[in-house]
Amino acid sequence: MHLAPRFNHKCLQTMADSNVRWAFNTRKWFPTLEELVKCITYIQLEEKNRIGRFFFREDFESSLIGRLMMRKYVSEVTNLPYNEIFFKRDERGKPILEDPMFQHIKFNVSHQGDYVVLAGSTELEALGVDVMKMEYKGGKELSEFFRIMNRQFTSNEWQTINQGTDEYKIKMFARHWCLKESYVKATGVGLNLNLLRMNFEIKQKTLCRNEIVNDTVLYVDGEKVNWEFHEMLLDDNHCAAVAMAGSNTSKVKFRELEIDELIGNGLPLLHEDIDYCKTYFEKKKKS
Numbered sequence: 168m169h170l171a172p173r174f175n176h177k178c179l180q181t182m183a184d185s186n187v188r189w190a191f192n193t194r195k196w197f198p199t200l201e202e203l204v205k206c207i208t209y210i211q212l213e214e215k216n217r218i219g220r221f222f223f224r225e226d227f228e229s230s231l232i233g234r235l236m237m238r239k240y241v242s243e244v245t246n247l248p249y250n251e252i253f254f255k256r257d258e259r260g261k262p263i264l265e266d267p268m269f270q271h272i273k274f275n276v277s278h279q280g281d282y283v284v285l286a287g288s289t290e291l292e293a294l295g296v297d298v299m300k301m302e303y304k305g306g307k308e309l310s311e312f313f314r315i316m317n318r319q320f321t322s323n324e325w326q327t328i329n330q331g332t333d334e335y336k337i338k339m340f341a342r343h344w345c346l347k348e349s350y351v352k353a354t355g356v357g358l359n360l361n362l363l364r365m366n367f368e369i370k371q372k373t374l375c376r377n378e379i380v381n382d383t384v385l386y387v388d389g390e391k392v393n394w395e396f397h398e399m400l401l402d403d404n405h406c407a408a409v410a411m412a413g414s415n416t417s418k419v420k421f422r423e424l425e426i427d428e429l430i431g432n433g434l435p436l437l438h439e440d441i442d443y444c445k446t447y448f449e450k451k452k453k454s
């Protein structure tokens with residue numbers, strides 16, 4: 168029997184690190200077979216099966232890291248060992264904790280470009296995160312791409328995006344996209360929400376590393392909503408946005424994690440599976 172203390176809601180209210188922002192750069196990670204075998208023992212079987220079906224290495228890696236981040240976060244705020252934490256997905260596919268007692272533990276993962284990010288809090292009503300690589304590799308002219316994407320943003324948002332150089336436009340496009348996704352991921356409205364009902368008003372035109380911009384405002388159906396959005400750059404090419412509803416919206420910067428922080432303290436859920444992990448090394452890389 169494991170003697171880890173069961174969750175105590177009152178304790179969590181005072182835990183300083185329950186409000187976290189983590190980032191993992193998968194470009195810097197070159198897993199060995201041994202490391203990968205260890206990682207895979209810390210995820211649930213259905214996730215192992217899902218991740219194993221990815222065609223590309225990058226998708227395998229980022230989904231895996233996201234699952235490990237979730238487990239580390241929940242383990243830290245509950246004091247439960249890795250193998251006593253169980254996730255399920257809600258009807259829209261959003262990972263949540265199985266135990267109804269833990270529903271106040273909010274976390275969300277995003278992966279795109281070189282990064283996987285997690286935002287977590289035990290004090291918010293809702294939380295969503297999104298990360299975007301600020302690049303355009305579509306092949307078409309940028310104006311043609313924007314024409315196709317027309318219905319993703321309001322005319323006010325397009326005005327903010329469509330200014331200055333192409334580089335600026337791509338950055339603004341990514342920022343707006345991130346903001347919308349972070350909100351959609353927090354509210355769980357999924358694809359049912361008409362994105363044109365949301366209008367983001369960005370005041371500070373540039374983002375920085377190590378500094379959080381929090382004065383972006385969202386209007387839904389013309390009404391300003393009582394949400395806070397925190398945006399920052401993870402590096403020169405990646406922006407992240409966190410959407411938050413609730414009272415404790417204190418500014419927390421993203422911290423880059425190393426693989427050992429994700430698997431160092433784990434207790435395995437699954438047996439080691441070397442054959443499964445060998446398939447990772449046979450997968451194609453996107454780039």
Ligand SMILES: CC(C)(COP(=O)(O)OP(=O)(O)OC[C@H]1O[C@@H](n2cnc3c(N)ncnc32)[C@H](O)[C@@H]1OP(=O)(O)O)[C@@H](O)C(=O)NCCC(=O)NCCS
Nearest residue numbers: 230233259260261276277278319344347348351352357358
């Ligand atoms: C489901 C959805 C929210 C996922 O977002 P995404 O940008 O494709 O992917 P992200 O990397 O940001 O997030 C993926 C992670 O979010 C989590 N997630 C999955 N479904 C989710 C949901 N419905 N809500 C919140 N989080 C979800 C999972 O941890 C997932 O990781 P996994 O794929 O390894 O399981 C998205 O596809 C969606 O429905 N978007 C609709 C809104 C839209 O069209 N936005 C355009 C922006 S302008």
